[in-house]
Amino acid sequence: MVRALNNWFRSPKTITITTEQPRLLFRLEDGREVEWKYDVVPIKLKMQEIQERTKKSQPGLEELDEFTDYLISQGIPYCNVDLALRIWSLVIVQFQQIAMSIAKEVDEICRSN
Amino acid sequence: MSVELKVVLVGDDEAQQNAFNNPNASQAPAPIPPVQASATPTPPPIQSQLVQPAGGTKEEVVPPPIQSSAPTATATTQTATTTIIEAPPIQESQGRELIDSIEELIEAIDAMVGARTESSTPRSSVPHKPESEQLSFGNFFEKFAGAMDRKLSELGLANTAVGDMLANLTHMVANIGTRVTTAASTIAAPVLGLGGRAAAAAPAATETAAAGAGAAAGTEAAAATGGLASAAGAAAIPLVAIAAVGAASVLSLKAFMDAVERAAGNLQDLSPEIAGVKAQFEVTMELARLDRARRIGPEVAQIDAARQRINESMYEVQTKAYEIILKGAPFIENILDAVNMLVKEVNVLAAAISAAMPRQDPNEIIKAQKQLAAAVDDFSKSIEELGKTNKEPDHKGRDPMFDEFLKSDHNPPAKAPRQGNGLRGDK
Numbered sequence: 001m002v003r004a005l006n007n008w009f010r011s012p013k014t015i016t017i018t019t020e021q022p023r024l025l026f027r028l029e030d031g032r033e034v035e036w037k038y039d040v041v042p043i044k045l046k047m048q049e050i051q052e053r054t055k056k057s058q059p060g061l062e063e064l065d066e067f068t069d070y071l072i073s074q075g076i077p078y079c080n081v082d083l084a085l086r087i088w089s090l091v092i093v094q095f096q097q098i099a100m101s102i103a104k105e106v107d108e109i110c111r112s113n
Numbered sequence: 114m115s116v117e118l119k120v121v122l123v124g125d126d127e128a129q130q131n132a133f134n135n136p137n138a139s140q141a142p143a144p145i146p147p148v149q150a151s152a153t154p155t156p157p158p159i160q161s162q163l164v165q166p167a168g169g170t171k172e173e174v175v176p177p178p179i180q181s182s183a184p185t186a187t188a189t190t191q192t193a194t195t196t197i198i199e200a201p202p203i204q205e206s207q208g209r210e211l212i213d214s215i216e217e218l219i220e221a222i223d224a225m226v227g228a229r230t231e232s233s234t235p236r237s238s239v240p241h242k243p244e245s246e247q248l249s250f251g252n253f254f255e256k257f258a259g260a261m262d263r264k265l266s267e268l269g270l271a272n273t274a275v276g277d278m279l280a281n282l283t284h285m286v287a288n289i290g291t292r293v294t295t296a297a298s299t300i301a302a303p304v305l306g307l308g309g310r311a312a313a314a315a316p317a318a319t320e321t322a323a324a325g326a327g328a329a330a331g332t333e334a335a336a337a338t339g340g341l342a343s344a345a346g347a348a349a350i351p352l353v354a355i356a357a358v359g360a361a362s363v364l365s366l367k368a369f370m371d372a373v374e375r376a377a378g379n380l381q382d383l384s385p386e387i388a389g390v391k392a393q394f395e396v397t398m399e400l401a402r403l404d405r406a407r408r409i410g411p412e413v414a415q416i417d418a419a420r421q422r423i424n425e426s427m428y429e430v431q432t433k434a435y436e437i438i439l440k441g442a443p444f445i446e447n448i449l450d451a452v453n454m455l456v457k458e459v460n461v462l463a464a465a466i467s468a469a470m471p472r473q474d475p476n477e478i479i480k481a482q483k484q485l486a487a488a489v490d491d492f493s494k495s496i497e498e499l500g501k502t503n504k505e506p507d508h509k510g511r512d513p514m515f516d517e518f519l520k521s522d523h524n525p526p527a528k529a530p531r532q533g534n535g536l537r538g539d540k
Contacts, residue, residue: 022122022123022124022129023122023123023124024120024121024122024123025120025121025122025123026119026120027119027120027121035123038390039390041215042390042394044214044215045215048214048215069401072401073394073397073398073401074390074394074397075393075397083120085136086120086132086133086134086136087133088136089132089133089136090122090129090132090133090136092132092213093128093129093132094129095212095213096212096213097126097128097129099212099217099218099221100212102218102222103212103218103221103222103225106222106225106226107225110225110226
């Protein structure tokens with residue numbers, strides 16, 4: 001029975017948590033509307049990376065420029081410094097909300113066990 | 114007719130809309146994770162600027178002219194909206210701290226699991242043992258875990274892979290023991306109907322079980338304590354099963370936290386979409402690098418490629434040189450000794466020339482002769498060194514006239530042979 005318990009402890013168990021993608025709607029010059037979906041966590045990771053490297057919590061021009069390049073690589077239709085700052089601020093709030101939801105779901109899992 | 118460019122956040126979440134429309138006002142003073150403890154909220158140094166498009170990808174964005182927290186303008190955008198994030202809004206009134214980084218999220222989950230484990234007490238109408246006594250058994254495991262942590266620090270294993278593994282195991286055992294003793298104090302009491310005494314006996318047995326980290330050991334230890342212990346042993350098995358479930362949840366949560374902590378590498382454990390986005394990001398970054406090379410100029414790319422080829426070829430050359438050196442190591446040693454010998458030979462020549470020069474001061478003559486003798490001595494030693502590394506010393510490279518010079522009487526004069534038996538007649 002001890003061996004069975006040990007095997008059970010060693011067996012990997014994972015939790016899969018999915019989050020919905022927020023969306024930004026772009027109205028282009030030709031009148032088309034393009035919707036851009038993105039994942040909050042990778043963008044938050046990039047923001048943390050920039051903050052840790054520059055030792056600044058508030059982004060400057062260079063940081064926003066780098067952030068803009070990153071957003072372009074993520075498929076944003078177009079971006080500039082102003083929009084990058086807005087997305088920076090938005091992702092902070094969205095990540096906090098996602099983190100709270102993850103914490104709540106983990107709490108429910110703990111209670112169910 | 115030009116159409117105004119607009120970017121609209123889809124959704125009616127008030128906090129998100131406010132953050133998007135008023136980034137200067139709503140940007141939270143996020144502390145920098147593990148670098149900086151706190152950050153004072155300062156106005157961002159950015160003003161809206163017109164940026165000239167460089168590659169057709171950056172355009173001017175006209176922000177929606179809304180300064181309030183109300184959702185944005187056009188009806189066409191709002192009719193297609195759905196709730197993006199179904200999470201409840203941040204309720205600071207509940208006293209929860211805002212989570213600003215992934216590391217803080219992990220810590221929050223860890224604290225939550227730890228608090229959940231410590232505070233779990235099954236409901237029971239039967240009065241169980243006093244809380245102080247419960248806490249004493251719980252404190253035993255806490256003290257055990259704390260003592261283990263201190264010991265690991267003393268041994269210098271703190272913050273190492275081995276130390277972290279041992280610490281995690283210790284805390285897991287401590288959590289199991291705490292849960293088991295807490296549950297046993299309430300379950301064992303109604304089973305035995307002995308109130309406080311049974312409650313006092315059962316945790317002792319289960320404490321031994323938890324400390325032994327095995328259900329079988331726990332039942333044996335419980336049986337050893339006597340009649341009351343048999344019932345406690347029967348109760349210990351389901352209690353350990355409960356603790357095992359709790360440990361399993363801890364393990365699965367730890368796997369989750371490890372997955373988040375490995376960030377970009379294991380985000381696919383959280384969401385398959387994130388894995389796809391990551392892969393797409395890598396491809397896009399590669400394309401961006403290529404695009405940058407194209408835009409900067411093909412010469413730079415060629416230089417970069419040429420430098421890479423040079424580095425590779427130099428690496429090959431270095432590798433070949435190392436191979437040659439390693440293969441020819443014994444010969445190189447001989448070469449070095451031969452070079453040393455040549456140097457000493459030059460010194461001898463210089464000293465000989467100096468000694469041969471006419472001098473009027475007899476002290477200078479003596480000094481030059483001594484220098485010559487020392488140079489010859491060094492030279493003879495260098496020949497010996499060469500002879501040690503090469504059993505057949507090869508002097509073929511030397512000048513034969515110099516051999517003559519060596520054989521001349523510039524060497525220290527030989528001692529006269531001993532004649533006679535001395536004053537006392539002994540040899």
